[in-house]
Amino acid sequence: xxxxxxxxxxxxGYGAYGMEKDEKKNITIADVAEALGVSKTTVSRAIxxxxxxxxxxxxxxxxxxQEHDYKPNAIAKGLAQSKTYNLxxxxxxNYEVVDWNYFQECLFGIQEMAETAGYDIxxxxxxxxxxxxxxxxxxxxxxxxxxxxxTLLEDAQLEFLQQRDIPFxxxxxxxxxxxxxxxxxxxxxxxxxxSLLLMRGLTRIALVGEDEGYVVTQSRLDGFRDAYEQAxxxxxxxLLYLNPDNRMMVGRVVQxxxxxxxxCILCMDDAVTSRVLRALRERRVRVPExxxxxxxxxxxxxxxxxxxxxxxxxxxxxxxxxxxxELLDLIEGKPVEDRTLLSYEIVLKDSTK
Amino acid sequence: xxxxxxxxxxxxGYGAYGMEKDEKKNITIADVAEALGVSKTTVSRAIxxxxxxxxxxxxxxxxxxQEHDYKPNAIAKGLAQSKTYNLxxxxxxNYEVVDWNYFQECLFGIQEMAETAGYDIxxxxxxxxxxxxxxxxxxxxxxxxxxxxxTLLEDAQLEFLQQRDIPFxxxxxxxxxxxxxxxxxxxxxxxxxxSLLLMRGLTRIALVGEDEGYVVTQSRLDGFRDAYEQAxxxxxxxLLYLNPDNRMMVGRVVQxxxxxxxxCILCMDDAVTSRVLRALRERRVRVPExxxxxxxxxxxxxxxxxxxxxxxxxxxxxxxxxxxxELLDLIEGKPVEDRTLLSYEIVLKDSTK
DNA sequence: CTGAAAGCGCTTACAG
DNA sequence: CTGAAAGCGCTTACAG
Numbered sequence: 001x002x003x004x005x006x007x008x009x010x011x012x013g014y015g016a017y018g019m020e021k022d023e024k025k026n027i028t029i030a031d032v033a034e035a036l037g038v039s040k041t042t043v044s045r046a047i048x049x050x051x052x053x054x055x056x057x058x059x060x061x062x063x064x065x066q067e068h069d070y071k072p073n074a075i076a077k078g079l080a081q082s083k084t085y086n087l088x089x090x091x092x093x094n095y096e097v098v099d100w101n102y103f104q105e106c107l108f109g110i111q112e113m114a115e116t117a118g119y120d121i122x123x124x125x126x127x128x129x130x131x132x133x134x135x136x137x138x139x140x141x142x143x144x145x146x147x148x149x150x151t152l153l154e155d156a157q158l159e160f161l162q163q164r165d166i167p168f169x170x171x172x173x174x175x176x177x178x179x180x181x182x183x184x185x186x187x188x189x190x191x192x193x194x195s196l197l198l199m200r201g202l203t204r205i206a207l208v209g210e211d212e213g214y215v216v217t218q219s220r221l222d223g224f225r226d227a228y229e230q231a232x233x234x235x236x237x238x239l240l241y242l243n244p245d246n247r248m249m250v251g252r253v254v255q256x257x258x259x260x261x262x263x264c265i266l267c268m269d270d271a272v273t274s275r276v277l278r279a280l281r282e283r284r285v286r287v288p289e290x291x292x293x294x295x296x297x298x299x300x301x302x303x304x305x306x307x308x309x310x311x312x313x314x315x316x317x318x319x320x321x322x323x324x325x326e327l328l329d330l331i332e333g334k335p336v337e338d339r340t341l342l343s344y345e346i347v348l349k350d351s352t353k
Numbered sequence: 354x355x356x357x358x359x360x361x362x363x364x365x366g367y368g369a370y371g372m373e374k375d376e377k378k379n380i381t382i383a384d385v386a387e388a389l390g391v392s393k394t395t396v397s398r399a400i401x402x403x404x405x406x407x408x409x410x411x412x413x414x415x416x417x418x419q420e421h422d423y424k425p426n427a428i429a430k431g432l433a434q435s436k437t438y439n440l441x442x443x444x445x446x447n448y449e450v451v452d453w454n455y456f457q458e459c460l461f462g463i464q465e466m467a468e469t470a471g472y473d474i475x476x477x478x479x480x481x482x483x484x485x486x487x488x489x490x491x492x493x494x495x496x497x498x499x500x501x502x503x504t505l506l507e508d509a510q511l512e513f514l515q516q517r518d519i520p521f522x523x524x525x526x527x528x529x530x531x532x533x534x535x536x537x538x539x540x541x542x543x544x545x546x547x548s549l550l551l552m553r554g555l556t557r558i559a560l561v562g563e564d565e566g567y568v569v570t571q572s573r574l575d576g577f578r579d580a581y582e583q584a585x586x587x588x589x590x591x592l593l594y595l596n597p598d599n600r601m602m603v604g605r606v607v608q609x610x611x612x613x614x615x616x617c618i619l620c621m622d623d624a625v626t627s628r629v630l631r632a633l634r635e636r637r638v639r640v641p642e643x644x645x646x647x648x649x650x651x652x653x654x655x656x657x658x659x660x661x662x663x664x665x666x667x668x669x670x671x672x673x674x675x676x677x678x679e680l681l682d683l684i685e686g687k688p689v690e691d692r693t694l695l696s697y698e699i700v701l702k703d704s705t706k
Numbered sequence: 707c708t709g710a711a712a713g714c715g716c717t718t719a720c721a722g
Numbered sequence: 723c724t725g726a727a728a729g730c731g732c733t734t735a736c737a738g
Contacts, residue, residue, distance in 0.1 A: 026494070026731095028730095028731055028732085029731065029732065030731075030732095038708080038709085039708065039709045039710075040709090040710095040731090040732080040733090041708070041709055041710080041711095041733085041734080042707090042708060042709075044732070044733060044734085045708090045733095045734095048733080050733090050734090051707095051708095051734085052707055052708085053707065053708080054707055054708080057707080057708085071492040071493060071494075072493070072731085072732075073493070073494045073730090073731050073732070074493035074494060074495055074732095075428060075431050075432050075437060075494055075495070075730090075731080075732090076432055076714090076730070076731035076732040076733090077731080077732050077733075078428050078714090078732085079428050079429055079432050079713095079714045079715070079716090079730085079731080079732070079733095080713075080714055080731080080732045080733040080734080081714080081732085081733065081734095082714065084428060086475070086495075089476075093457075093461055100453030100454065100456075100457060101453065103453075104446075104453060104478075107476070107478065108446055108478055111476075111477065111478060111486070115486060115489070120475050120477075120490060120493075120495055121475065121476045121477070122439070122473050122474065122475055122476070123442075123460070123464075123474045123475070123476040124464065124473075124474070125457075125460065125461055125464060133464070133468060136468070137473060139424035140424060140425070140426070140427035140473075141379070141424075141426045141427060141428055141715095142427055142428070142439075142473055274657050275657055278657045278658075278659055281659055282659060300654075301653075301654055304627050304628055304631045305631075306631055306634055306635055379715095381714095381715055381716085382715065382716065383715075383716095391724080391725085392724065392725045392726075393715090393716080393717090393725090393726095394717085394718085394724070394725055394726080394727095395723090395724060395725075397716070397717060397718085398717095398718095398723095398724090401717080403717090403718090404718085404723095404724095405723055405724085406723065406724080407723055407724080410723080410724085425715085425716075426714090426715050426716070427716095428714090428715080428716090429714070429715035429716040429717090429730090430715075430716050430717075431716085431730090432714085432715080432716070432717095432729095432730045432731070432732090433715080433716045433717040433718080433729075433730055434716085434717065434718095434730080435730065494731095707738105708737105708738085709736105709737090709738085710736095710737090710738100711734100711735100711736090711737105712733105712734090712735090712736100713732100713733085713734090713735105714731105714732085714733085715730105716729100716730085717728105717729085717730085718727100718728090718729090719727100719728090719729105720725105720726095720727090720728100721724105721725090721726090721727105722723105722724085722725085722726100
């Protein structure tokens, strides 16, 4: 390395200028090879651990790159292997998504797993069924696989990925054939919670949701029905409030429900619960004295509510971890289950006392 | 292209098997060049628009790649240019983060801007001052620059990026020298809101926060003080509740505040507001009749509150867009402002009536 | 066990 | 205006 004070004549490559902060020029495999008097092949093998190589040689290389803080250029490595070591995660980008805590946890799990395998996360958000962004990423060969974080009943993402034969998994369930999906067992969870309420003698239970075409809504409803069947009862269809536009008129819906003299309001998720609670408060209806309330999903938005709300609880981080693991397996050509269902917890609180 | 029904003899490269769905083998610049009887150089120039090239030739190439749906391999392009066309966005990964809506909006803005420039977003989350994940991404040459979404007073990310001379910007302010940052003008916003309350004759205002070492907390406090100064009043230091552990004991804090006979509680952000409101409800203190409440930040968690809460409002998507634009400029070597402050709105609602 | 060489799919001086 | 060639930093048959 030249002493920075030489009087000019900086003609070839990097002169004093380029070297200002630390050595900017990144050290490459060729530099290592030259310094050690071995071939690039050997260095590559020492690092990757693939192919035969002498124990001594490997150690020499390893300690050298350690000391000189050599880091392989993932891009070049990718090019040579026709891989990117990137995973794409698609998130819903519409405003309606309230349970970001779910996504955060899930993402965290994904990243944890990806990191241990040397992969990074490329993120994309699109509005409902707008896949232009995903298309671009795939077309540009930027990722090795994708994790779809929210699926629709009719899902353009899945159709696109399937047709292009890109490895992918979904978090959350889908009805599409042959899609690798990992989800919490919502149906079973909803069945159990409903059963519990039924066993407590709550017979007139209203179910409130805002069907936006997500598959999970269907699973929840199925679970709800399962519980009734198991108990030898029949669901009162009059007490099912699942219109897509309930969001707008939650006040009217709650009014109607109260007119039906129910003893419990079961909400599909926490956004709904939050709005229902608000409507109840406005009408000075007490929980749980006048009516019980429970939710099929817990998130942070209800954590400070008075009274505390009975709900189902899911470990989203584990969901992310598992989904990522499956995707990696898929990419590596290992066999994977089409459907993986994770466990859940039921958390009983004041709202159903 | 072979007709799929040929009786075997699949020796070289991709046979019928590899071709199952569409043509799997990606078409490259070399294919285009060969098909058109021109050089790869020419094709490259036609696409990039750089260098001299005949009008006719360019058109031929362009229509060909259009028809055959050729998409350049971003990885290879990156390698050749020592670029990645990836931007890293770092998010806080700790559980405490409640305002995910902010991040969602911000991310959306970033992606919007990045996309138009042909960049993608690599995401990373780490716990407070854990930069291992960021280090890996940088070491592996996976990104051209980074956007730091939340800065701490002592921020390992910034120090690392600065020392490595990586182009980066922050959303939100920082006290670090020479860091390109874009933020909403929190100080000015807080000053205005406080002034408004003061002018309404609310003189005993308590300020509640949970100082977690974020810079924005300081700006808010500064704005609060500015308003008093402007009004020729002095801040009653007894009414400042900014302990880091207020979160745990919000009940006690509120109790104490009520003992001080304040007429307004001003909260640093919505997480705090949410907890304060809860404490008030538990004590049957009415808002705004018994005490007014306002927040220095609005997010979704309060949107359904009764009464509606007076607060400041910021366009986070624009923040993201602007930050991304600055980072791109930085990467391209264009001059950029060190500090950009965006505007805000004050939204008066029932809680301060 | 080790190395020379070709290749991954682009870009970019350099020379016509 | 166009092209041959070298190069980006790796990997990987192939041959010793």
